[in-house]
Each structure stands twice: as C-alpha cells, then as structure tokens.
Amino acid sequence: xxxxxxxxxxxxxxxxxxxxASLEVAPGEVMALIGQNGAGKSTxxxxxxxxxxxxxxxxQFDGTQVDFSAPAGAQAAGIATVYQELxxxxxxxxxxxxFLSREPRRWGLLDRRRMRAEASRVLAxxxxxxxxxxxxxxxxxxxxxxxxxxxxxxxxxxxxxxxxPTSSLxxxxxxxxxxxxxxxxxxxxxTLFVSHRLSELYAVCDRVTIxxxxxxxxxxxxxxxxxxxxxxxxxxRELTAFATRAKDEARGSDLPVxxxxxxxxxxxxxxxxxxxxxxxxxxxxxxxxxxGRTETARLIFGADPRDGGRVAVEGxxxxxxxxxxxxxDGIGLVSEDRKVExxxxxxxxxxxxxxxxxxxxxxxxxxxxxxxxxIVDRFIKALGVKCSSPEQPIxxxxxxxxxxxxxxxxxxxxxxxxxVDEPTRGIDVGAKAEILKLLRELADDGxxxxxxxxxxxxxxxxxxxxxVLSDGQSVAVLAADELSEERLMTEMAHQNEIGSxxxxxx
Amino acid sequence: MAxxxxxxxxxxxxxxxxxxxxxxxxxxxxxxxxxxxxxGALRYDGFVxxxxxxxxxxxxxxxxxxxxxxxxxxxxxxxxLSVGAAAALASVAAAICSTYGSAAGILGGLSAGLAVxxxxxxxxxxxxxxxxxxxLATMLAANGSALLLAGNQSVSIATDNNFMAxxxxxxxGLPIPVWIVxxxxxxxxxxxxxxxxxxxxxAIGDGxxxxxxxxxxxxxxxxxxxxxxxxxxxxAGVILASSSFAGQPTEGIGWELIAIASVVVGGTLLxxxxxxxxxxxxxxxxxxxxxxxxxxxxxxxxxxxxxxWQPVIRGLFLLAVVVLQAKLAGTRRNSP
Numbered sequence: 001x002x003x004x005x006x007x008x009x010x011x012x013x014x015x016x017x018x019x020x021a022s023l024e025v026a027p028g029e030v031m032a033l034i035g036q037n038g039a040g041k042s043t044x045x046x047x048x049x050x051x052x053x054x055x056x057x058x059x060q061f062d063g064t065q066v067d068f069s070a071p072a073g074a075q076a077a078g079i080a081t082v083y084q085e086l087x088x089x090x091x092x093x094x095x096x097x098x099f100l101s102r103e104p105r106r107w108g109l110l111d112r113r114r115m116r117a118e119a120s121r122v123l124a125x126x127x128x129x130x131x132x133x134x135x136x137x138x139x140x141x142x143x144x145x146x147x148x149x150x151x152x153x154x155x156x157x158x159x160x161x162x163x164x165p166t167s168s169l170x171x172x173x174x175x176x177x178x179x180x181x182x183x184x185x186x187x188x189x190x191t192l193f194v195s196h197r198l199s200e201l202y203a204v205c206d207r208v209t210i211x212x213x214x215x216x217x218x219x220x221x222x223x224x225x226x227x228x229x230x231x232x233x234x235x236x237r238e239l240t241a242f243a244t245r246a247k248d249e250a251r252g253s254d255l256p257v258x259x260x261x262x263x264x265x266x267x268x269x270x271x272x273x274x275x276x277x278x279x280x281x282x283x284x285x286x287x288x289x290x291x292g293r294t295e296t297a298r299l300i301f302g303a304d305p306r307d308g309g310r311v312a313v314e315g316x317x318x319x320x321x322x323x324x325x326x327x328x329d330g331i332g333l334v335s336e337d338r339k340v341e342x343x344x345x346x347x348x349x350x351x352x353x354x355x356x357x358x359x360x361x362x363x364x365x366x367x368x369x370x371x372x373x374x375i376v377d378r379f380i381k382a383l384g385v386k387c388s389s390p391e392q393p394i395x396x397x398x399x400x401x402x403x404x405x406x407x408x409x410x411x412x413x414x415x416x417x418x419x420v421d422e423p424t425r426g427i428d429v430g431a432k433a434e435i436l437k438l439l440r441e442l443a444d445d446g447x448x449x450x451x452x453x454x455x456x457x458x459x460x461x462x463x464x465x466x467x468v469l470s471d472g473q474s475v476a477v478l479a480a481d482e483l484s485e486e487r488l489m490t491e492m493a494h495q496n497e498i499g500s501x502x503x504x505x506x
Numbered sequence: 507m508a509x510x511x512x513x514x515x516x517x518x519x520x521x522x523x524x525x526x527x528x529x530x531x532x533x534x535x536x537x538x539x540x541x542x543x544x545x546g547a548l549r550y551d552g553f554v555x556x557x558x559x560x561x562x563x564x565x566x567x568x569x570x571x572x573x574x575x576x577x578x579x580x581x582x583x584x585x586x587l588s589v590g591a592a593a594a595l596a597s598v599a600a601a602i603c604s605t606y607g608s609a610a611g612i613l614g615g616l617s618a619g620l621a622v623x624x625x626x627x628x629x630x631x632x633x634x635x636x637x638x639x640x641x642l643a644t645m646l647a648a649n650g651s652a653l654l655l656a657g658n659q660s661v662s663i664a665t666d667n668n669f670m671a672x673x674x675x676x677x678x679g680l681p682i683p684v685w686i687v688x689x690x691x692x693x694x695x696x697x698x699x700x701x702x703x704x705x706x707x708x709a710i711g712d713g714x715x716x717x718x719x720x721x722x723x724x725x726x727x728x729x730x731x732x733x734x735x736x737x738x739x740x741x742a743g744v745i746l747a748s749s750s751f752a753g754q755p756t757e758g759i760g761w762e763l764i765a766i767a768s769v770v771v772g773g774t775l776l777x778x779x780x781x782x783x784x785x786x787x788x789x790x791x792x793x794x795x796x797x798x799x800x801x802x803x804x805x806x807x808x809x810x811x812x813x814x815w816q817p818v819i820r821g822l823f824l825l826a827v828v829v830l831q832a833k834l835a836g837t838r839r840n841s842p
Contacts, residue, residue: 049719051719070718070721071718071719071720071721072721072722072723074721075721076721081719083719088716088720089708089709089712089713089716089717089720089779090712090713090779091708091711091712091779091780092705092708092709092712092779096705096709100705100706100709100717100720100722101702101706101720101721101722103702103705105702108701109696109700109701110700110701110702110705151720
C-alpha cells in the first residue's frame with residue numbers, strides 16, 4: 001500500500017469527528033472517498049495533509065510512518081492536494097502558481113525562463129496550451145484546477161488528493177479532468193477522489209471507501225458495488241426520498257402562465273432564450289456550464305441589462321432595471337454561489353433569514369423583534385433547519401441547512417416565483433432529497449419555481465418540464481414524460497460537438 | 507459565472523494595452539507625475555534646476571523609504587500604522603547614540619525601527635492580532651517612548667563626528683539619502699520581482715489560507731515583511747536626525763498616511779496580492795511634488811496658501827489620481 005491510515009481518532013472541543021477511521025490507497029490506484037457532509041472525509045484529508053493533527057492512530061505513507069505538522073511537510077513527502085474552492089493565488093501567473101514554494105533558481109534569483117518552460121511542458125502533458133504569464137484569474141475554473149494538478153505533478157507527487165474537483169466543471173471539462181487522472185495513473189501516481197456525483201466515481205475510480213459518522217464503514221472495488229448499495233451504505237438507511245417523489249401526475253398545461261420570456265439576448269452569453277413557468281410548477285433549466293443558464297436567470301431578475309427580447313409576468317410586459325423591481329413583483333433569486341452571494345457567515349440564522357424583509361418589520365425605524373422571532377421560528381420549523389438556536393452563526397451550519405435558510409429568506413417575502421440556481425450544489429445526498437421535496441411542496445402550494453441544475457437526476461426527479469440551453473440558446477423544452485438522462489444530454493450537446501464526448505456517462 | 511474555455515489569444519488591440527489594472531494604475535501615476543513636472547517646468551523658474559531637484563529628492567527620501575516598507579506590508583494584505591512613530595523614535599535613538607560615534611548613531615536608529623517592526627511581526631503572526639490593531643498599538647507606544655526618551659523635546663545630535671554627514675554630504679553628486687533610496691528601491695524591486703520570496707509575499711496577499719495550504723511559510727514571511735517596514739522607518743529616522751541635527755520625537759505624525767497614499771497611488775491593492783515597487787516610488791514622488799508645486803506657487807506671490815492648505819490640496823490630488831485610475835481600469839474591464 002502506498003498510503004495506509006489506521007485507527008485515526010480526532011475530536012474538536014470534545015466532539016468526536018473521527019472514530020477509528022481508516023483509509024488505504026494502493027500505488028497507481030484511483031480511490032474514491034465518499035460520505036455525507038459531516039461523515040469525516042475532509043477531516044481525514046486534512047489530517048493526512050497536515051492541516052490538522054490527529055489525536056491517535058497511525059499513518060504510513062510510502063513505507064514510512066508519517067505525521068505531518070504542516071501542509072509543507074506533506075507536499076515534500078509527495079502528497080499534493082487540489083482543493084475545491086481555494087484555487088491557488090488568483091493574481092499570480094500560471095507559472096508562478098505551479099512553482100510557488102519551489103521556484104527554480106539561478107544564483108539565488110528566480111529562473112523565470114526555466115519556470116515558464118517547465119510550466120508549459122508540464123501543462124502540455126495534460127494537453128493544455130496556456131499563456132503561462134497570465135494571471136490565473138484570467139482562466140476558467142477547469143483550467144485553474146488543471147494548474148493545481150500540474151502543481152502537484154511537478155512536486156513529484158505520489159498521491160494527488162482531489163476534493164470535489166468536478167463541482168464547478170461542465171461535462172467536457174470533467175472529461176479532460178478524467179483524462180488527466182488516467183495520465184497520472186499510467187505514471188503510477190495514485191489519486192484520492194472525493195465527489196458527491198456517483199456516476200463520476202464509476203467512470204474513473206478503481207475502488208471506493210465509504211465513511212459515515214466518523215467511521216470507515218466499507219471499502220469495495222467499484223465494479224462490485226451498485227449505486228443503490230453505495231448510497232444505502234453511505235446514508236445508513238433506505239433511500240426512498242430521491243427520485244421517487246416525482247410528479248404524481250403530469251401537471252396540467254391548464255395552469256396559468258406566470259413568467260414568459262421570449263427571445264432574450266444579452267452579449268455573447270445569451271443569444272435567444274425563450275422559456276415559460278406556470279403557476280405552481282417547477283420548471284427546469286438545463287445546459288452545460290457556460291450555456292447561459294445563470295445569465296438567463298439574471299436577465300429575468302433584472303440583475304443584468306438585456307439587449308433584446310421580452311419578459312412578461314402574468315401577461316404584463318416588464319422592464320426591470322434592478323433586482324428591486326423584480327422583487328417588487330414577487331420574484332426571488334437564490335444564487336449559485338452560497339458563500340459569496342448568499343449567506344453572511346458571521347451573522348446568525350435569524351439575521352440571515354430576515355435580511356430581505358427587515359424593511360417590512362420596522363415599526364418606527366426599529367425592528368419588531370417579536371414579529372421577527374415569530375417568522376424565524378415558523379420557517380425553521382417549516383423547512384426543518386437544523387440549528388441549535390436561531391442565534392447560531394450560519395457558518396456553523398451544514399451546506400444543506402444554509403441553503404434552507406437562504407430559501408427561507410426569500411420565502412418570508414412571500415414570492416410568486418423563486419429562481420434557484422444550483423440549489424443542491426455541495427450538499428450531501430440526504431439533504432439534497434429534502435431540498436427537492438421542499439421545493440415540490442412549495443410548488444404544490446402555488447409557488448412557481450425556476451430551477452437551474454447541472455445534475456440530470458435532479459432535474460428528472462423534480463422538474464415538471466425542462467428547458468435546455470445550449471450555447472446561449474434554448475434548444476428544447478422537454479415535458480416530464482420525455483425526460484431521460486440520454487435525452488437531456490443529447491439536447492445539451494446540441495450543435496456542440498465538443499460537448500458530446502460523454503465523459504460523464506458511466 | 508465562470509468562463510469555460512481558456513481565454514482566446516489576446517486581440518491586436520489587447521497586445522498594446524497594459525495587461526492588468528495594476529499596469530494601468532502604474533501608467534496613470536507616471537503620467538500624472540510627468541504632467542506635474544511639465545507644469546512646474548513651464549510655470550516656475552528654477553523648478554528643474556539642479557538645486558531644486560536635489561533638495562526635493564533629499565527631502566522626500568524619508569517618505570519614499572517609509573512608503574517602500576509600507577508597500578510590502580500592504581502587498582501581504584496587511585497595514586503598518588506605526589511607521590511614522592517608529593521613524594520619530596528612531597531619530598531620537600539615533601541622536602542619543604550618535605554621541606558614541608556615527609556608527610553607533612546609525613545602529614541605534616536602525617535598531618529602534620527594527621524593534622518596532624519585530625514587535626509588530628510577533629504580535630501579528632504569533633498572537634494573531636489584526637495588523638491594523640497591532641500597529642495602531644505600537645504606533646502609540648513608539649510615539650510615547652520617543653517622547654519619554656527625548657524628555658519631551660528635540661535631542662541634538664553629536665556634532666563632533668560625521669553622523670551629520672549623512673544628511674549633509676553628497677556622494678558622486680547625489681545626497682547620501684538619495685543613494686539610500688536608490689539602493690533600497692533596487693533591493694525592493696529585486697526582492698519582489700526576481701527573488702522567490704517576492705512571489706510568496708504576493709501569494710500571501712492573494713489569500714493567506716491558500717498560501718498556507720500551498721506549503722508557504724506564511725508566518726516567517728510576514729515577520730520578515732514587518733521587520734523590513736520597521737527597518738525602513740528606522741532608516742528614515744536616521745536621515746531625519748542627521749539632516750535636522752536633532753532627534754525629533756514629534757515628527758513622523760501622519761507619515762503612515764502619506765506612505766499609504768503613495769502605495770495606493772502606485773496601484774498596489776489595499777487588499778493585497780498585487781503591487782509594484784517602481785510605482786510606489788512614483789507615487790511617493792508625486793505626493794512630494796504636489797507639496798513643492800504649492801511652495802513654488804506661493805513663491806510667485808499670486809496666491810498665499812497657509813501650510814494648512816497643503817494637506818487639503820494633497821488630498822484632493824490623491825483623490826483625482828485614484829479616480830483617474832479607477833476610470834482607466836473601468837474602461838478596460840467593460841471592454842469585451
């Protein structure tokens with residue numbers, strides 16, 4: 001074994017988060033590590049990479065007993081980590097990012113020519129041709145991730161840890177990433193792959209380690225475990241909520257149309273999008289990353305100016321110039337990036353929830369705390385937000401619960417249409433089903449929902465119909481009975497040859 | 507939403523445009539500097555005379571040094587409010603020590619500056635206190651120490667050795683403080699652009715947590731940066747003592763703001779991660795030049811501005827330059 005972690009224990013202020021957890025990775029192996037949020041995956045990784053210290057247990061790497069006290073030590077030993085969100089140093093160039101902390105030198109000075117040449121050479125191995133002198137922030141998420149991997153490779157890494165590397169990549173980019181993993185594998189480099197997307201695990205991983213409640217509860221070859229078994233052992237219970245709670249009946253087209261958008265145009269990203277959402281239905285919006293989904297949502301919401309097209313709400317033509325105008329008409333937008341555009345991490349659950357309705361709660365300029373409290377209590381209960389109290393800082397909540405608070409923030413404004421952009425990103429399987437179920441219940445009560453999602457299963461499980469975007473244009477509207485993974489992918493790949501590699505098809 | 511494809515090769519136009527907003531800001535400060543020099547040269551006699559140029563450079567050498575230290579601190583995402591007080595303390599220490607010889611005077615001044623920098627660095631990295639708070643505290647402490655040490659008055663330097671030569675003499679036609687600035691800035695440029703540590707300083711400013719995960723020695727680097735800022739303040743203090751023949755416990759008030767202004771005008775982001783040594787020098791000279799122009803204007807007799815007006819005009823000028831930079835950066839950002 002290249003890596004063998006045994007009987008790892010760790011607790012934070014008395015709360016035990018790892019209990020005799022173990023993890024093994026063989027040389028050249030791609031090992032999947034899965035588990036719900038809070039199962040202990042990231043703690044395990046952080047202990048391995050020296051970001052945390054273990055309380056007890058043993059770690060053997062490459063034949064020697066190790067216990068890294070800082071990330072620098074793990075890197076030197078040959079463990080490279082590609083983090084989900086922390087994407088290197090954005091203002092620094094590609095070449096600098098690859099070589100930071102191990103810059104090639106000549107007479108003590110930076111050897112910039114060699115740094116550039118080496119950077120280009122290692123990127124070429126992954127079929128990437130970049131101007132390595134440009135700041136990293138100029139490139140897409142996928143490219144930045146490749147740069148992070150290239151950084152690992154130049155460190156002569158024996159093990160590359162990828163923490164949810166695909167969460168911000170589109171299908172084609174995932175394909176490139178998988179090729180990279182295979183290249184690494186061919187060179188005998190092992191990969192530890194953390195992901196919430198099951199199909200990806202089957203596409204690229206050799207074995208899987210499953211964690212639950214701080215324990216390692218199984219280790220299987222991928223070929224010997226079915227999806228259902230995998231999910232079952234991860235959740236520790238029968239999975240019923242997902243995919244089954246679909247549409248009871250095909251929602252009648254007799255419902256009145258709430259939102260009608262026609263031939264929207266804006267810049268190069270949106271070039272002819274039409275869609276409609278009826279009262280009380282969940283309309284899906286599908287497409288590859290960059291197809292114009294978020295941009296379309298922002299146009300409807302009045303957050304960006306549109307160059308052309310019409311938006312009608314309940315038959316009335318609108319011309320929102322700012323989100324405030326859309327909000328006045330009862331439209332809400334829960335954005336894709338919870339951390340940046342959504343939550344205020346230091347504020348409490350209560351404060352986060354009532355942010356949008358504070359003006360309405362004012363009595364003579366002062367917030368009416370009693371009414372505020374009543375509203376907060378009602379939504380915490382209604383949405384099942386798990387928090388110790390409304391005063392708990394929201395950053396301490398899990399991703400799924402944070403998302404619920406954000407939904408509540410809009411719901412307490414009593415909206416007519418809620419646009420949700422990737423509502424379940426980075427949320428574990430159980431909470432995902434709960435969020436979807438919640439949206440369904442809200443729709444049943446008459447709320448219109450426009451749901452943007454990259455996850456096909458999610459669209460199939462929740463949407464009454466799905467509008468597919470490709471390259472900034474709406475190319476198809478699929479009714480509930482036409483929805484299949486196959487069909488969605490075909491439409492998304494519409495006139496989009498590069499998208500048809502089907503890398504994610506398991 | 508993030509873009510998908512690696513960006514297309516830059517357009518023809520793009521090739522002739524500065525690559526980053528920082529480059530545009532640099533362009534802005536250099537343009538403003540040139541415009542002001544041109545204005546002065548056309549309007550005032552003796553403005554571009556050798557005497558005026560040398561005394562201008564000598565006087566501004568202290569600000570330039572403090573600004574250099576500040577630039578490095580700000581590039582890491584921090585701030586050092588203690589530089590002015592540290593320079594005042596250093597001038598007092600230098601004056602007192604100068605009685606034991608010129609070397610002792612220099613060493614005393616530099617040590618005082620380094621001591622303040624050391625305290626800053628240790629408090630910020632070891633005790634994890636925010637730089638703003640930590641250096642605010644050391645600013646007050648250094649200010650008080652300088653007054654205590656000097657007994658509430660300025661302290662004469664020894665005149666029986668050549669400590670005063672630092673502020674008086676020229677070397678190869680340039681005042682010694684100007685040489686010090688040249689060396690310090692060359693060293694600063696070399697460190698930032700050509701040494702690995704420079705790249706790491708910027709990476710830390712880009713994101714401290716990320717830098718740590720990338721295996722950089724964040725604490726060590728930050729400590730070094732605050733020490734350097736202290737050293738620069740100490741050097742400025744030595745120059746101050748030597749050229750005014752006295753340790754000045756009440757000088758240095760507001761220097762930190764001039765330094766921050768110079769750094770910002772030079773296009774360094776206050777949030778860290780981006781910065782330039784050359785543009786910091788241009789920024790420091792620009793702010794100094796505004797002051798000189800006002801003096802010349804007063805000398806012409808057309809207007810008579812009291813010294814209280816100088817900061818007002820400096821402030822307005824600073825605002826104008828920053829707005830200009832934002833405009834330049836804005837047009838670029840909006841173009842496809």
